[in-house]
Amino acid sequence: MKRKNKVLIMIIFIIIGMTVLKFIQSDKVPDDWRLILVNNEHSVPKNYSPQLTQLSNGIYIDSRIYPDLQKMFDDARSDSIYPVVSEGYRTRKQQKQMMKDKITGFVNEGYSEKEAEKLAEKLVAEVGKSEHELGIALDINADPLYSSDEEVYNWLAENAFKYGFILRYPPDREDITGIDYEPWHYRYVGTDTALEIYSRQITLEEYLS
Ligand SMILES: [Zn+2]
Secondary structure, eight states: OOHHHHHHHHHHHHHHHHHHHHHHHHHOOOSOGGGOOOSSSSOOOTTOOOOEEEOTTSOEEEGGGHHHHHHHHHHHHHTTOOEEEEEOOOOHHHHHHHHHHHHHHHHHTTOOHHHHHHHHHHHSOOTTOOGGGTTOEEEEEEOTTTOOHHHHHHHHHHHGGGGTEEESSOTTOHHHHSSOOOTTEEEEOOHHHHHHHHHHTOOHHHHHO
């Protein structure tokens, strides 16, 4: 075979190989959607777009967690606790806007652009690295007419695991999760996993490692 042809064939093989590798790396969604890890090191899988359900207050969540969420809220109400979902699914675009707004806020307070960026990055996850982009992470607060946030957080801390939700950023685990304690942020993992994480008092990172 001519040298020129050999080189050509080699190039074609390299291109095919690289395309296959790229496809495997970028678009692979883990087999179990409930166990997708998203944090400062792990981004939301590319092209991830869950089926959404809109709650009565306009917030969207992954349709698959709706039945368990509904049951959890019904049971909370029968204990005279009144939770509401204050944040659910966020698109990449919304996450980007959140970061922009935070930076603008700090700039308006007198910080330099660079300082503002640094401060904002501590409070808002980078685009693609917020669990809210999955639709299975929720911020849950109180309906202020009937409950205090404190009451809701306490009830959730004791009961959410029964419905498949875990306190995603527990106190004193910032070194593992990369996020400060957030008593309002719950993440769906399914009831079996939630029970194990709750009873062993571990984080999702530790469970998956
Ligand atoms: Zn949150």
